[in-house]
Amino acid sequence: MLSLRSVALKSSVRPMLAVGARQAAIGARFYSTPAPQEPKDKATSIINALPGNSILSKTGILATSAAAAVYAISNELYVVNDETILVCTFLGFTTLIAKLLAPAYKDFADSRVKKVSEILNTSRTKHVDAVKERIESVSELKNVTETTKVLFDVSKETVELEAKAFELQQKVDLATEAKSVLDSWVRYEASIRKLQQRQIAESVIAKVQAELANPKFQDKVLQQSLTEVEQLFAKAK
Amino acid sequence: MYYINSPLDQFEMNTLLKFVTPFFDMSNLNITTFGLYIIIVLMVIVSLNILTTNNNTIIGSRWNLPLEMIYDTILNTTKGQIGGKLWGLYFPLIYTLFMFILIANLISLIPYSFALTAQIVFVISLSFIIWLGSTITGFNKHGWLFFSLFVPNGTPTPLVPLLVIIESLSYIARAFSLGLRLTCNILAGHLLMVILGGLLLNFININKLTLILGIIPFAMILAILCLEFAIAMIQSYVFATLTASYIKDSLYLH
């Protein structure tokens, strides 16, 4: 079935081409007398229809097959009977299939195969693109170790600085504490000194006033002031 | 010297390889024409499935496409006929039957070849095996409830005995009808073509005028051959579809 059809397909395409060419020749010479080279054309068309390259091999095939058929029939190797008709009809059927159905089927199958392969190819390219995109998006992170190292260093430094700052803060706190304590001391001492001075002043004033109240002193001051006044008058004289 | 005398001679079987054994009778293993054609069909199916895959690439060759289409068609048919959850289990059987019958039918249409599916005993026993197999499946699955298959839904009670008789008769007739439908079509087609061929040969041999006039009946035989190709495909499809529907009946009961 398979090989028969393919063989029929192969062999049937050529003769129809040749026949078409021959028919064109007939059409051109339609009103003229039959051309003398007509049988020769026919012979060449038959010869062209056969497989093979050289004319010798083609005519050889033709002659051998004809001789084989004649020999087979005359020697009763092949008996012409009912099945012969069926062979002819089968060959006709295969040529019909090869001429009419096979090209249409070939187009259909080719388009179908093309469609499927296109779908497959587009999906493959899509996949490749997706993978590439992903690679690109990932490759932006390719120096991630260095970045992390830097980040780690930075964080380490931050921690150290924070520790230092805390230390300094504590020092500052201690200093302010000490200063406030010392200030309070200073204020205390100052207040005490003030108190002492006031006491001293008060005692001195009290003494002076007690001195003033003493009559001997009053006399002494009076005497003294009189002498001064006399001196002044003496000067004025 | 071998003349075809009767149109039925094309269905004659010859023994090609004989087993002559002293102790055991091994004549069952003789290769006859039938066995040869079974082997040819097997080879064709296997090579169709292996050679067309384009060396296992994703896209097969042009020859793979019809195989895929056949597979798809039978898959959908099985799904539509059997349905339910179990259809997938019976798909291999139905696909195998379809492919076998299709290839056997197509090979039998080549002149001088042998028609496997025109052998009544073979096809009838095939249909008997399918029928009995599906019946056993139904009994195994449903037990005595299987007999509810013979009472159609919504039957009036007085009609039940009559309908049971009719339904069981039709059920038993399936065993014959499934195979007869296929084998009679193929047998009749081959006989018709051979008889017409003989008539045409006689007609051609009368004189030169009838030789030329013979083109008309020749074209008719050609048309009948095309019809035979169509029948070869349709009958194998019908066989597969009916097998699926019989299996469905015994799986799901209605």
Add this chain to the structure above:
Amino acid sequence: MMFPKRFSTPVLKVYWPFFISGVGIYALFGKFADLSANSKEFINDPRNPRFEKGGKYIEQ
């Protein structure tokens, strides 16, 4: 030859009724064939396999 893929389809589990019926129908048709071969019509038919095993013509 490389086979592309294997599928584990249950064969015996699903198809055993068909195998049983295959064996049964084979036996049944074999019996029918024997009956028909030994019937009056075909007992002396030259195609009867009986003759290949040295069977003789049977007068009836």
